[in-house]
Amino acid sequence: MTFLSKLNIVKNAPQELKGKLEGIALHRKQLIEKLEEQGKMFSALIIESKPEYKRIRNKKGGGTKEQKVSPWYYNVAGMFYLAPKMGRTEIDLGGRVGAAKDAFLPALNNLVEAVRAGEIDKQITDAHTKDSATRGKKPAAAAGGDSKKKK
Structure with missing residues (x-):
């Protein structure tokens, strides 16, 4: 019996599918990290009235930069709402559902588990x-903007 006949050969997924699976796994990881940051910020909000939270990120040149983190949650009449984002775009979770101050962190943890x-x-x-x-x-240039050149 040859060595190759002992191996279990499994068909490989297409390359474009591999990249997509890696991409969504990366996006999941990034979103979970950001949601956990939001949880820390909200915990600080409970203790303080105006929390300051900064993230240290690496710049391309090798240095580091402090970056202010904006909250994804907001308070409307005692109810807290969450607007998670991917880049600059808000993630649509199917409508707005608010939570009271004491129920917001468990709801945020449930969202982290759903992402995982x-x-x-x-x-x-x-x-x-x-x-x-x-x-x-x-933005696209205004139509006819270049036609009025001075002679």
Whole structure:
């Protein structure tokens, strides 16, 4: 019996599918990290009235930069609402549901678990696609703007 006949050969997934699975796993990980940051900020809000939270990120040149983190939650009449984002685009979770101050952190933890389980992968992908499509694009020039040149 040869060595190759002892191996279990499994058909490999197409390359484009591999990249997509790695992409959504990366987006999930990034979203979970950001949601956990939001949880820390909200915990600080309970203790303080105005929390300051900064993230240290690496710049391309090798240095580091402090970056202020904006809250994804807001308070309306004592109810807290969450607007999670992928890049600059808000992730649609199917409507606005608020939670009282004491129930907000458990709701946020439930959302983190849903992201880990892959329950909102479609919404993450949609938001990422929408953000990628608008990133770096400039508004179109006004029609006929160049025709009025002075002679």
